[in-house]
Amino acid sequence: MTVIIIRVPDELKEKMKKYDINWSEEIRRFIEQKIRDEEKAKLLDEIDSFLKSVPTLERGKATKLVRDSRDSN
Template sequence: MEVVSFRIPPELKRKMKKVDINWSEEVRKFIEAKVKEYMREKALEEIDAMLASLPEAERGTAKKYVRDDRDSN
């Protein structure tokens, strides 16, 4: 595993010592969640960009395809 460090105010550090929490694990979980959230948002932006570049179908196209499929059986 890699090591990451950051600074916090001394008062916060004192308060953290009074709480029985595995801070490394909590920070790791938080970072993992933030990375997942970022990746999801980035994927949605890419999908939106791809969809925006597609030509628009005329109104009723999906309805026509469904009807054609049902009638072919």
């Protein structure tokens, strides 16, 4: 496991001491959630870019293709 050091203002550190909270675990969870959020955003951007590159069909074209396919069997 890697150690990461953060700096916080003295006033904030004093406030943190007042609470029985595992700050390392809270920060670790925050980082994990932030990474998940960023990965989701990146994936959505990739999907959006892909969908923009997909050609659109005129209205009713898909239905016609399905019907034509059924009729040919």
